[in-house]
Amino acid sequence: MPGLGDATRGRLLFGGDYNPEQWPEETWHEDVRLMKAARVNSVTLGAFSWSKLEPEPGAREFGWLDTLMDLMHEHGVGVVLATPTSSPPPWLGRLHPDTLPVTEDGRTEWWGGRQHFSHSSPTYRRFAAAITEDLAARYGGHPALTMWHINNEYCTVDHGDQAAAAFRRWLRARYGTLDALDEAWGTAFWGQGYDTWDGILPPRLPHYLRNPAQVLDFRRFTSDMLLECYTAERDIVRRHSPHVPVTTNFMPLWSGVDAWRWAEEEDVVSVDLYPDPRDPLGAQHGALVQDMTRSQARGPWMLMEQAAGPVNWRGVNHPKPRGLNRLWSLQAVARGADAVCYFQWRQSRQGAEKFHSGMVSHAGEEGRTFQEVKRLGADLERIAPAVTGRPVPARVAVLHDWHAWWAGDQDGRPSRRVNHPEVLSAWHRALWQAHLTADFAHPEHDLTPYALVAVPQLYALTDAAVGNLLAFVGQGGTLVCGFLTGVADQDDRVRPGGMDARLRELFGIRTLHEWWPLEAGETVDCEGFRGTLWSEELEGDGTADATVPYRGGELDGLPAVLRKGRAWYVSTLPEPGPLRDLLASVARDAGVRPVLDGLPEQVEAVRRGELLFVLNHGREPVTVDVPGTHHDLLTGTDVTGRVTLGRYGAAVLRP
Numbered sequence: 162m163p164g165l166g167d168a169t170r171g172r173l174l175f176g177g178d179y180n181p182e183q184w185p186e187e188t189w190h191e192d193v194r195l196m197k198a199a200r201v202n203s204v205t206l207g208a209f210s211w212s213k214l215e216p217e218p219g220a221r222e223f224g225w226l227d228t229l230m231d232l233m234h235e236h237g238v239g240v241v242l243a244t245p246t247s248s249p250p251p252w253l254g255r256l257h258p259d260t261l262p263v264t265e266d267g268r269t270e271w272w273g274g275r276q277h278f279s280h281s282s283p284t285y286r287r288f289a290a291a292i293t294e295d296l297a298a299r300y301g302g303h304p305a306l307t308m309w310h311i312n313n314e315y316c317t318v319d320h321g322d323q324a325a326a327a328f329r330r331w332l333r334a335r336y337g338t339l340d341a342l343d344e345a346w347g348t349a350f351w352g353q354g355y356d357t358w359d360g361i362l363p364p365r366l367p368h369y370l371r372n373p374a375q376v377l378d379f380r381r382f383t384s385d386m387l388l389e390c391y392t393a394e395r396d397i398v399r400r401h402s403p404h405v406p407v408t409t410n411f412m413p414l415w416s417g418v419d420a421w422r423w424a425e426e427e428d429v430v431s432v433d434l435y436p437d438p439r440d441p442l443g444a445q446h447g448a449l450v451q452d453m454t455r456s457q458a459r460g461p462w463m464l465m466e467q468a469a470g471p472v473n474w475r476g477v478n479h480p481k482p483r484g485l486n487r488l489w490s491l492q493a494v495a496r497g498a499d500a501v502c503y504f505q506w507r508q509s510r511q512g513a514e515k516f517h518s519g520m521v522s523h524a525g526e527e528g529r530t531f532q533e534v535k536r537l538g539a540d541l542e543r544i545a546p547a548v549t550g551r552p553v554p555a556r557v558a559v560l561h562d563w564h565a566w567w568a569g570d571q572d573g574r575p576s577r578r579v580n581h582p583e584v585l586s587a588w589h590r591a592l593w594q595a596h597l598t599a600d601f602a603h604p605e606h607d608l609t610p611y612a613l614v615a616v617p618q619l620y621a622l623t624d625a626a627v628g629n630l631l632a633f634v635g636q637g638g639t640l641v642c643g644f645l646t647g648v649a650d651q652d653d654r655v656r657p658g659g660m661d662a663r664l665r666e667l668f669g670i671r672t673l674h675e676w677w678p679l680e681a682g683e684t685v686d687c688e689g690f691r692g693t694l695w696s697e698e699l700e701g702d703g704t705a706d707a708t709v710p711y712r713g714g715e716l717d718g719l720p721a722v723l724r725k726g727r728a729w730y731v732s733t734l735p736e737p738g739p740l741r742d743l744l745a746s747v748a749r750d751a752g753v754r755p756v757l758d759g760l761p762e763q764v765e766a767v768r769r770g771e772l773l774f775v776l777n778h779g780r781e782p783v784t785v786d787v788p789g790t791h792h793d794l795l796t797g798t799d800v801t802g803r804v805t806l807g808r809y810g811a812a813v814l815r816p
């Protein structure tokens with residue numbers, strides 16, 4: 162299989178989504194001039210061009226794209242060519258209403274926006290395959306083509322009749338018999354047993370709570386259907402150009418698709434990342450998404466989209482202060498990106514995203530945004546030879562699984578306040594603040610490369626996953642596990658005792674009596690720290706080596722944290738500082754060192770290959786101790802013992 166290296170060829174890809182069909186042809190020539198000035202070497206074409214390519218059913222208008230592909234090639238800009246299938250032309254919905262998705266309460270999602278397609282519609286799939294086939298036949302051998310980009314941010318959900326039929330097929334393949342389905346879904350509850358497959362529906366709007374196992378399977382089904390759409394188009398483009406890598410862009414931590422599963426089907430894993438410039442934890446959010454994407458890619462990955470300035474879809478949309486675009490781009494490279502790209506090249510003058518920034522903003526060439534983009538292009542060119550293809554070493558893994566998320570994140574639970582991504586993020590933030598570089602992993606992945614595995618929360622675990630955790634500890638690994646983990650099996654059936662018996666034994670828990678979820682703003686005292694969000698009434702079995710008790714209140718004296726050998730269980734969510742300190746000390750015991758010692762809080766340090774990236778997320782200058790002498794690839798100077806970074810400053814140091 163080709164990979165990102167086939168597209169980068171030793172460079173860092175730099176560029177963005179290019180939508181030239183929104184502009185007259187003179188602008189295209191101006192675009193290439195500016196692209197050259199900014200050292201842009203990659204553009205994504207065609208993501209929303211279906212109605213331009215096929216203005217009426219079966220028509221083909223490729224002339225404009227021929228011109229652009231040639232123009233890009235002539236100017237040394239590679240093309241990531243997108244299949245346009247995320248935004249079908251209006252005629253498709255008009256002539257074939259069966260291609261339109263339906264919401265849980267029966268409303269049709271009409272054309273006039275985008276992503277108005279039913280993943281299960283055979284008609285949609287037929288038209289999507291046809292345009293993909295012709296696109297691939299025409300451009301598969303074009304010298305500008307560096308990568309295929311299938312669709313855009315797969316995310317549609319469909320509860321309509323097409324989806325109902327496909328859901329039944331999917332369920333038949335999974336369960337074989339209605340008895341097996343009834344058993345897995347626990348339909349004895351509320352008398353939901355089925356007499357025929359035709360009686361089964363997507364979880365459409367009910368009077369009261371839904372069957373959670375049905376919802377869980379529907380989420381699995383939706384991810385699988387979208388994946389089928391992706392692989393169908395991928396297989397077409399591969400047939401025409403087997404040596405060109407294929408990707409589709411993920412939304413970060415998007416609940417709709419199982420990105421572990423999807424990543425296996427991609428040559429390049431790519432993601433769209435838009436932290437809020439005003440969010441004090443924006444950099445941590447970036448780091449989390451970057452670590453997750455690198456782990457899915459198992460190596461270099463592609464930042465497909467970010468914003469050079471403001472987005473247009475938050476309540477209030479803030480621009481990036483001077484220097485922040487460069488800093489966050491270098492952060493992505495530090496954490497394994499070999500491509501730094503944007504939505505979009507030139508800011509639109511019309512349409513729903515005209516107030517979303519571009520690399521060339523409405524202010525044009527002289528605008529600050531473009532000037533900063535230009536500087537970044539030069540920086541990336543400078544560091545590329547030393548960085549592309551290099552690994553990011555990590556001895557810590559954080560476990561995450563979409564199925565556990567889907568099972569846990571439903572109505573009818575002990576607390577609506579428990580939110581899987583928030584808990585995941587709190588734990589990742591603690592590691593990030595402790596300057597420990599972490600990968601993410603699926604609970605059934607091989608964990609042997611890691612010294613420390615952290616499980617912020619995996620509500621549902623398969624038997625295989627539990628076995629994997631036990632084996633990891635058995636082989637000398639350190640495991641630290643958060644609350645509400647191992648509660649249910651793969652069908653969302655609660656394990657006897659409310660938590661997997663093997664895990665209870667691992668941590669030294671005899672009985673889990675009750676969960677005591679906390680209200681917003683409520684905390685629970687534990688010896689040495691305060692817990693938030695959740696607490697548990699646990700009874701130890703006397704085998705734990707150490708415990709930290711709850712203090713005061715109903716749980717006074719009962720264990721809040723247990724450690725048995727190399728296995729830790731944390732039954733609450735400690736406040737951020739204590740969680741950081743806890744994980745830092747567990748890591749130290751496991752022999753895992755921070756990237757650098759004594760780093761100021763606002764400074765992030767990451768190693769990639771032989772390079773050390775030092776990033777100042779603060780607006781104040783800072784001096785950082787860096788033992789030894791290094792060459793800063795960004796400034797071209799040598800630094801000994803310490804490096805000073807200005808506001809949002811960065812150093813890329815080679816020993």
Ligand code: GLA
Pocket residue numbers: 313314433435466472473504514517
């Ligand atoms: C997504 C899409 C783009 C654009 C941006 C705006 O990432 O893929 O087409 O809508 O959001 O932020």
